[in-house]
Structures are given as C-alpha cells and as structure tokens.
Amino acid sequence: MLFNANCLALLVFIIVPAILGVSFGIRRIYMKTLLKIFEWATLRMERGAKERNQQLYKPCSNGIIAKEPVSLEQEIQEPRGGGGEFDMSDILYFCRRGVESIVDDEVTKRFTAEELESWNLLTRSNYNLHHISARLTVLWGLGVLIRYGFLLPLRYKNKLYPHPTSKVNLMCYRICVRALTAIITYHDSDNKPKNGGICVANHTSPIDVLILASDGCYSMVGQAHGGLMGFIQKTLVKACPHIWFERSEVKDRHLVAKRLSDHVADKTKLPILIFPEGTCINNTSVMMFKKGSFEIDCTIYPVAIKYDPRFGNAFWNSSKFRMVTYLLHMMSSWAVVCSVWYLPPMKREEGEDAVQFANRVKSAIARKGGLVDLLWDGGLKRSKVKEVFKEEQQKLYSKVLVSRQEDPEHS
Amino acid sequence: MGLPLVESALQWNSGILNANRDPKNDDVEFQITRLYSRFHSLDKGENGALSREDFQRIPELAINPLGDRIINAFFPEGEDQVNFRGFMRTLAHFRPVEDNEKSKGHDASEPLNSRNNKLLFAFRLYDLDRDDKISRDELLQVLRMMVGVNISDEQLGSIADRTIQEADTNGDMSISFSEFIKVLEKVDVEQKMSIRFLH
Numbered sequence: 001m002l003f004n005a006n007c008l009a010l011l012v013f014i015i016v017p018a019i020l021g022v023s024f025g026i027r028r029i030y031m032k033t034l035l036k037i038f039e040w041a042t043l044r045m046e047r048g049a050k051e052r053n054q055q056l057y058k059p060c061s062n063g064i065i066a067k068e069p070v071s072l073e074q075e076i077q078e079p080r081g082g083g084g085e086f087d088m089s090d091i092l093y094f095c096r097r098g099v100e101s102i103v104d105d106e107v108t109k110r111f112t113a114e115e116l117e118s119w120n121l122l123t124r125s126n127y128n129l130h131h132i133s134a135r136l137t138v139l140w141g142l143g144v145l146i147r148y149g150f151l152l153p154l155r156y157k158n159k160l161y162p163h164p165t166s167k168v169n170l171m172c173y174r175i176c177v178r179a180l181t182a183i184i185t186y187h188d189s190d191n192k193p194k195n196g197g198i199c200v201a202n203h204t205s206p207i208d209v210l211i212l213a214s215d216g217c218y219s220m221v222g223q224a225h226g227g228l229m230g231f232i233q234k235t236l237v238k239a240c241p242h243i244w245f246e247r248s249e250v251k252d253r254h255l256v257a258k259r260l261s262d263h264v265a266d267k268t269k270l271p272i273l274i275f276p277e278g279t280c281i282n283n284t285s286v287m288m289f290k291k292g293s294f295e296i297d298c299t300i301y302p303v304a305i306k307y308d309p310r311f312g313n314a315f316w317n318s319s320k321f322r323m324v325t326y327l328l329h330m331m332s333s334w335a336v337v338c339s340v341w342y343l344p345p346m347k348r349e350e351g352e353d354a355v356q357f358a359n360r361v362k363s364a365i366a367r368k369g370g371l372v373d374l375l376w377d378g379g380l381k382r383s384k385v386k387e388v389f390k391e392e393q394q395k396l397y398s399k400v401l402v403s404r405q406e407d408p409e410h411s
Numbered sequence: 412m413g414l415p416l417v418e419s420a421l422q423w424n425s426g427i428l429n430a431n432r433d434p435k436n437d438d439v440e441f442q443i444t445r446l447y448s449r450f451h452s453l454d455k456g457e458n459g460a461l462s463r464e465d466f467q468r469i470p471e472l473a474i475n476p477l478g479d480r481i482i483n484a485f486f487p488e489g490e491d492q493v494n495f496r497g498f499m500r501t502l503a504h505f506r507p508v509e510d511n512e513k514s515k516g517h518d519a520s521e522p523l524n525s526r527n528n529k530l531l532f533a534f535r536l537y538d539l540d541r542d543d544k545i546s547r548d549e550l551l552q553v554l555r556m557m558v559g560v561n562i563s564d565e566q567l568g569s570i571a572d573r574t575i576q577e578a579d580t581n582g583d584m585s586i587s588f589s590e591f592i593k594v595l596e597k598v599d600v601e602q603k604m605s606i607r608f609l610h
Contacts, residue, residue: 394559
C-alpha cells in the first residue's frame with residue numbers, strides 16, 4: 001500500500017506536471033523555507049561562537065588580500081634618483097606579486113567548490129563544525145533524514161524510468177529535472193537558440209546539459225564511449241541526431257570543424273550545444289573559451305548558467321569525486337536552483353579573429369551571469385601553464401628597461 | 412581544523428603574545444585561519460608540508476620571472492619540504508609595518524616584517540649561493556631571469572657592471588647587505604613589500 005501511495009505521489013506531483021510543463025509553485029515555497037532555515041542556522045552559530053569568545057571562519061568570495069591593479073610599467077616607472085636602466089628595487093615588484101599569488105591566486109580556487117557565507121546544513125560545506133549547538137545538530141539530523149530518507153529515494157526511483165523515444169525526449173529531460181528538485185528560471189527565452197547555430201554556455205557540471213535540454217532541443221557533441229555510456233549515446237542518437245567522435249578523430253581539428261560546419265549548414269538540424277571551456281569550473285568565473293567553435297561561420301547563441309550555491313554545490317570536482325559520488329551528492333542536496341539567461345545571438349565581426357570573438361562572447365556571458373571573466377585556461381586544472389606566458393612577462397620588463405635607457409630624464 | 416593557534420600566533424607576531432581579547436588578536440586569528448586554509452588547499456599530497464611542485468602549481472607564480480627564487484625563499488638550506496610554521500614565518504615578512512605599532516615590543520629581536528628584514532628578504536633573492544654577497548655573476552643570473560632572451564649578453568653585462576659600480580663602496584666588486592641597504596634607502600620598501608588582508 002505504501003508503494004502504491006508513493007507511485008501515485010510520483011505520478012501526480014512529478015510526471016504529469018512534467019508532461020504538461022506546468023508548475024505547482026510548491027518548489028518555490030520549499031526554496032524560501034530552506035533559505036530562512038539556513039539564515040537561522042548561521043545566526044545560531046555566530047551567537048554560539050561569540051559566547052565562547054571565538055571567531056567564526058567566514059569565507060570570503062572576493063579574495064582575502066588587497067591587490068592593487070597596478071601593472072608592471074606603472075609601478076616600476078616611478079621617478080628615481082640615479083640614471084641607468086636597471087634599479088635593484090625592480091625586484092620588489094616581482095617579489096610582492098609572487099607572494100601575493102602564493103597567498104591568494106585567481107586560478108586554483110576555481111577548481112574547488114565555492115565557499116558559502118552561511119551554512120546550508122550540509123556537512124560538506126561547513127568549516128565551523130565545533131560551533132554547532134545541540135539545537136543545530138538536531139536540525140542537521142532532521143535534514144539528513146529528509147535528504148537521504150525521502151528526497152534521495154524519490155529521485156532515485158525517477159531515474160529508473162527512462163523513456164528514450166524521439167517525441168518524449170523533452171519530457172524525459174523535464175522529468176529528470178523535476179526528479180532533482182531543480183528550480184530553474186529561464187530568462188529572455190526569445191533569444192533561444194535556433195536551428196543552424198551553435199549554443200555555447202559556461203560549464204559547471206554534467207547537469208548543465210539536463211537544464212538546457214529540458215527547455216529546448218539540441219544536438220550534443222562529444223566523445224563516443226563504450227559500455228553503458230556508449231549504449232546511452234547510441235539510444236539518444238536514434239531520438240535526435242547527435243555528433244559523436246571517436247577518440248582518434250578528436251585530435252584531428254579539421255575533421256571536427258568539418259563535421260560541425262556540415263551540421264550547422266543543414267538548417268533542418270538542431271543547434272549544437274558546446275561548452276567551450278572544455279572542463280567543469282566552479283561557477284564563480286568563466287575561463288578561457290577554446291576557439292574551435294568560434295572558427296565556424298555561423299550564429300552563436302550564448303547562454304549563461306548560474307547556480308545558487310546555497311542549496312547545494314553543483315560543481316563537479318572530477319579530481320576529487322567520481323561521477324557516481326557526484327550524482328549522489330546532487331540527489332541528496334536540498335535542491336538545484338539555477339538561473340539561465342539566453343543572450344542575444346552573436347556573429348563574428350569583420351576583422352575579428354576567432355580568439356577575439358571567443359573572448360567577446362565569454363565577456364558577455366560573464367557579465368550576464370555575474371561571474372568573473374578570466375583569461376586563464378580551464379585546462380590548468382590538470383596541466384601546467386605554458387612557458388610562453390612567462391616569456392611575455394620577461395618581454396614586458398625588458399621593454400621597460402629599454403625605454404628607461406632611451407629616456408633617462410623622463411623616468 | 413585543529414591548528415596550533417598559539418604557536419602560530421607567536422611566529423606571526425614575532426614573539427609578542429597578548430592574552431587578553433583585543434581587536435588586534437581577532438585580526439591575527441583571522442589571518443592565521445585564512446593562511447592555514449590556503450596552506451591546506453595547496454598541500455595536494457595532504458602530508459602537512461608543501462613541496463616545490465605544490466608552489467609551481469599556482470599559474471600566476473609559475474609565470475613570474477622570479478617565481479623559482481621566491482619559492483626557494485620558503486625552503487631552508489637543503490630542505491625540500493616546508494611545514495605550516497615555516498610557511499607562515501616566510502609570509503610574516505610581508506605584514507604591513509603599522510601592525511607593529513600597536514604592539515609595544517617586549518621582545519629583544521626585530522620583528523620579521525621590519526624594514527630591515529624586508530630588505531634582507533629581497534637581498535636573498537639576489538644572493539643565490541647564500542654567502543651574504545651579491546657577486547657580478549649572481550646579479551647577471553637574476554637579470555637574465557627577469558629579461559629572458561630579450562636583451563643581449565653584452566648589454567646585460569654592462570648593466571650588471573654599472574649596478575655594481577654604483578653600489579660597491581668597499582671595492583670588493585660585489586654588493587654586501589649594508590651596501591644594498593644604502594642603494595635602496597630612498598625606496599618605500601615598507602609599501603612595496605607589504606600585503607594587506609581584507610576583512
């Protein structure tokens with residue numbers, strides 16, 4: 001009887017609305033309630049800490065040290081006593097910048113989960129465990145019960161009923177979205193990607209695909225896998241034409257570009273969904289866009305995706321967690337709350353090369369989503385930075401030396 | 412996190428310990444906690460110590476022409492690992508000088524972030540073999556690190572010669588620490604070698 005009641009609840013609250021694309025508004029109330037509880041929890045922790053004469057660890061999202069945005073030329077080109085090009089104090093600039101980057105740098109923190117200002121009752125995001133009172137512990141325990149005893153099984157049951165046929169593709173994604181208790185707000189839907197274009201978005205997690213695909217039909221690009229993943233890919237291809245590459249083909253950039261071009265040239269084919277960062281970033285910034293998709297001559301539809309970190313951390317830290325662990329975290333978090341902005345379509349302008357165009361699109365996405373716009377490559381997650389960047393720094397300094405020599409009075 | 416707070420505070424304050432709860436101590440605790448969190452995130456091997464590779468993983472440091480010299484400053488002679496205390500001790504050189512005014516020193520020794528000690532840190536960046544002298548050869552090597560391939564050997568050589576000529580007062584063709592201090596006497600070292608925490 002309990003099983004029947006569960007099935008009924010499933011049907012009424014999740015599947016039917018998903019098919020009809022209708023919302024009950026229950027999820028928004030759930031969201032607001034959760035936020036109030038989180039605020040209360042944080043206040044209690046602060047109070048508890050004060051009573052014990054200690055400080056709470058407060059994460060800072062804007063960096064922890066003051067970094068003046070002074071360039072090499074500005075700082076070193078100060079008027080000095082003696083003449084000559086080189087000054088022994090020049091070293092101080094590089095020294096300070098180096099130590100600043102040791103204390104806080106812009107890149108390495110993008111590859112771990114964002115730190116939250118208030119606690120959201122998930123142990124995984126708490127740094128002040130010793131400040132939790134009895135009352136908070138009870139609340140946390142209740143949270144665990146709800147998340148693992150109710151939300152998780154409910155979401156897991158939904159995953160067991162996939163419907164991979166072409167007409168229900170959209171419905172299938174919508175069901176998955178509801179199964180995760182995803183509360184997504186789509187903005188500017190008139191800018192939704194159309195056929196014959198490429199949709200680019202910032203990448204935080206595999207769920208990005210779910211979120212976009214539940215609001216529109218896309219062709220995916222990816223590497224062909226074997227096993228279970230491969231079976232899923234083949235099934236999906238029967239529903240909508242996707243573009244899968246063999247591992248060997250991925251290395252051949254011309255082949256990839258050709259297949260993508262052929263796809264967009266055919267106006268009956270769906271827009272391609274690409275994540276130009278090439279890897280998952282923690283949703284506080286947008287990192288370098290790989291220029292491949294921007295070399296193809298077609299319209300680009302940029303999309304910005306911003307998750308609300310208070311309800312659960314959506315970032316997939318692939319070096320720390322396997323896919324299965326990540327999915328478990330997602331299914332046992334409070335909700336997946338995010339905003340999706342469809343930006344107006346962009347095309348490459350006269351005299352603009354692929355890299356400049358990619359940077360322009362990236363800036364637009366960063367601005368809309370409230371993310372930091374970085375030039376650094378997301379690939380730095382795994383690989384070392386290229387020597388050429390150090391050589392640029394050396395060249396800059398050499399220019400300063402030479403310019404001093406030519407104009408000693410001015411310096 | 413379980414960090415040895417009192418010991419760290421000692422290093423940070425260069426020997427000054429204040430038992431009462433005052434705002435300055437809050438700042439100290441805040442800074443130490445942040446730095447420990449940072450140390451922990453850099454320590455990929457999770458063995459409580461940083462190696463040179465851990466530092467080189469920071470892209471902004473890897474592209475700094477003097478990156479390797481700065482990393483070296485953290486490691487005592489002949490060692491390959493630096494623990495949190497050593498990490499903090501090196502970073503303590505970069506505390507702003509005004510932080511010391513509030514604490515009237517009971518200590519005999521100079522705080523790590525005094526002007527003199529900041530200058531010593533910079534001097535050691537040049538002094539590759541740690542013999543307390545900057546030779547022409549060492550100066551050339553550091554210059555080469557800073558300019559890369561963009562300046563010729565001759566030009567660099569003459570730059571080095573001129574620099575030593577101007578700084579060297581006792582005629583031994585190398586720059587001692589006191590000569591170095593004299594050269595930089597007009598430079599605002601305190602401002603250029605300080606890192607301020609945000610609250």
